[in-house]
Amino acid sequence: MEASVEIINFHLDYSTIFGDLNIEWLEKYFYVEPYDKKVLTKPKEHIIDLGGFIFFAKHKHQIVGTVALIKQKEGFELSKMAVVPEFRGLKIGQQLARVRARTCRCTVPAPPSARGRRSRRPRRAHAT
Numbered sequence: 001m002e003a004s005v006e007i008i009n010f011h012l013d014y015s016t017i018f019g020d021l022n023i024e025w026l027e028k029y030f031y032v033e034p035y036d037k038k039v040l041t042k043p044k045e046h047i048i049d050l051g052g053f054i055f056f057a058k059h060k061h062q063i064v065g066t067v068a069l070i071k072q073k074e075g076f077e078l079s080k081m082a083v084v085p086e087f088r089g090l091k092i093g094q095q096l097a098r099v100r101a102r103t104c105r106c107t108v109p110a111p112p113s114a115r116g117r118r119s120r121r122p123r124r125a126h127a128t
Helices: 012-029 034-040 092-107
Strands: 004-008 053-058 062-071 076-083
Touching: 004 092, 012 034, 012 053, 012 062, 012 076, 053 076, 053 092, 062 092, 076 092
Parallel strands: none
Antiparallel strands: 004 053, 053 062, 062 076
């Protein structure tokens, strides 16, 4: 079953929810490192202002999931994905991943080695 959610862009009002969801997930499955605390307490400063993105999954009037795309030298790192425990298993992570894929496809330039090519099809071997 897939939950009906609206995927929305980052809004400063949801910064605390972004941090809380991710800290809950990290504490349950891993551990919270100092870097995580820094990023999760100030996501605008450490993700948005540096060229990254944060998206939220909203069900009715509740934020039920989130994902961040952290800007790297080349492309984006999928990071900080979390879903409210009661909504896990409803494919919200997949919906967040789809918006991530669309965003990256639109914003990440082709690597230098691929620029200027006419076709991305593999070359065919010539019979000799």
